[in-house]
Amino acid sequence: MTAIESIIQSATAEALKTLFGADVPAKQITINDTRKEFDGDVTVVIFPLLRFTKKKPEESGELIGAYLKDNLDIVEGFNVVKGFLNIGLTKSYWHGVLQYIYDHEQFAFGPSGGQKIMVEYSSPNTNKPLHLGHLRNNILGYAVSGLLEANGHEVIKTNLINDRGIHICKSMIAWQKWGNGETPASTGMKGDHLVGKYYVEFDKQYKLQIIQLVAQGFTEAEAEKQAPLMMETQEMLRQWEAGNEEVMSLWRTMNQWVYDGFEETYKNLGVSFDQIYYESDTYLIGKEVVMEGLEKGIFFKKEDGSVWVDLTDRGLDEKILLRADGTSVYITQDIGTADKKYADHHMDRSIYVVGNEQDYHFKVLKEICLKLGRKHAEGIQHFSYGMVDLPSGKMKSREGTVVDADDLMAEMIETVKQRTEELGKIDGFTEAEAEELFKTIALGALKFFLLRIEPRKGMLFNPEESIDFHGYTGTFTQFNYARIRSIVRKFESKDNIPDIIPSVDWESLEMELVQMISRFPRMLADAGEQLNPAAVVDYAYNLAKHYSKYYAEVPILGIQDVEVKTFRVMLSAVVARTIKQAFAIVGINVPERM
C-alpha cells in the first residue's frame, strides 16, 4: 500500500510540472496531517512552492488543489487557508485503507533484508546487583532492538559483562574475610545481592582504615593508597592476572552467583540476549590490538612505557591505552571487544546502549577504530541516554539511595496486586492467571514510565507516579486493549467476523482512529531511524486514548444495525491489534482481561 503522503507528493510534483513547468523532487514537498480544526485529511504546505508558482499562496493552493482533484480519484475536495492546501480524501479511499490494514497484519513492519545490527546493552559489573539505572538501560536496549527488527533489520542482542578488575576483587576480599562461607544457597539470598553485600562491606571497612590512617598522620590520598585492604585487593588483582588457581576459583564461584542472580532479574524483566561477551575474554585481544597499533606507528609510547593515542587532530585529547606496567584500561578492552564482535558477526552497525556520562569515551573509541582502519569503525554508534534521578536527587550508592531493580519490580507487583484486588478485577481468575496479570501490569507500568521519555534526556523517577494507573501510562493503554478484547470475545460468541469490512457511514471518531492507524508504518519508520522508543509508546497511548473516548461515546455491541455493529467490532479489533503490536515492539505485554 502506497502511503498517502507519497501519493500526494508525486501528484503535487506533477502539478507543479504541468502548471508551472517546475521540476520539484516529490520528496521535497511538505505534507502534514491536517490539523483537527480545519477540513481535510492531508495538507500540502504551499509556502515553499511559491518560488516555483510565482503566485500568491492562496492562488497557488487553489491551482494545485484543482489539479489534484482532477487527476486523483481519491481526492474528494480541497480548501485553501493561507498557505495551506487541505485535501479531503474520499470515503472509499479510507475504507480501502482500513480493509487493507485489516487484511495485512504486518502492514506497518519494514521489509526484511535490512542491515545486520548489533545492539549491546545492560553490560553490568559483577560486583553488585542491578539498579534503576540499569533498568532504563535494559528496557531501552531491548526496545531499540525490537524497533530495529520491526524495521526489517537483523538484530544481534549482546551483553558485555564486566567481570574482571578491581571491583570484583573487592567483593572477593571482603567475602574471604567476613563471609563465613556464606553462599546463595546457605543464605537464600540472590547471588548478585550476596556479592553486592560484600562489596558494600569492603567499602565500609576500607573507609574505617582510611580514617585510622589519617588519624595517624597520613594524608587522605596516602591513606587511600596504603590502606591494607586496598593493598590486598591490588595483590589479588595481580594474582588474578597471573592466573593463581585459588583466586581464579573464588572468582569463578562468585561470578557464577552473580550470573545466576542477573539471569533471574533479566527473566523477570523480560529481556534477553543472543550472545554474551565477557570482558575477561576480550581484554587480552585489546592489548594485542594496541600493540599492533604501536608497531604501525598509529599509537606511541611515552618515556615511562605507557602507550597513548594522539587524537588532537580530531579535536580530542591524547588518551592512554596501556598503563606503564602493561595492564589495560577500560578502553583497551573495548577496542578488543569491538574487533571480536566484528569477527564474529560482520555486522553493518554496532550500537552501544550506554549512559551519556560516557559520550567522550565512545567518541574516542570510534576515532581509535578509525585510525586503526577497522572496517567496523564507521558502524560504531553510541546510543547515549540520560541518567535517572530521584525526587531526592541523584542516586548515590554511598548514601544508600540507589533503587534496587529486584526490589522495585517486586514492590510494583505488590502494589498492582493490592489495587487490582480492591477493584475486584480478578474475579474468575485462577491464581496463576492473577499472578501473571499483576506482572503484566506492573512491568507495563514500569517500562512505559521509563520509555516515555526521549532517551537522550535525563529523567526523574518518581516512585509514586511510576505506579500511577491513570493518564499517560502503560496501564491505561493496556486497559483499553483489554476492553476491546472483551468486546470482540462477546461478539464472536454469537456471530462470526466476516472477511470484508461492512461499508457503513463513519463517525468522526472512527475516521480519526483509521487515520491514526494508517500512520503506524510512518511512525515506526521514523522511530526506527531515530532510535526512539518513546515515539512508539506515545503512539500506542494516543491510539488507546482516542479509542477510550470512542468507547465512551459510541455504542458498539449495543447498536441494532448488524452491519454497523460488525464494522465497529472490526475497527476495534484493528485498534487492539495495533496497540498490541506497538507495545510488543518495545517489550511491553498486554493482558486479554484486566
Added chain:
RNA sequence: GGCCGCGUAGUUCAAUGGAUAGAACAAGAGUUUCCUAAACUUUAGAUGCAAGUUCGAUUCUUGCCGUGGCUACCA
C-alpha cells in the same frame, strides 16, 4: 577553565522550520438504569533572556543566564 547535553503550564513530559505550542498529574466543576468508571466530559494554566537567519522559529545560528555530565594510568 575547556568540551558535550538540557532549559516548554504548579509538576512530569510532547511538538520532520509550518496554521490557534499538545498530553498527563495536581487544582476546580460535572457524568454511571448502557459494551470493564483502572473510564469520560469540562474550566484555568507554559516556550529562561537578547539578537540573527526565514514568508514563517519551541525547533537553526550567536551571546548571556540557569542546570547536568565529561575533563582518571576508575569502569
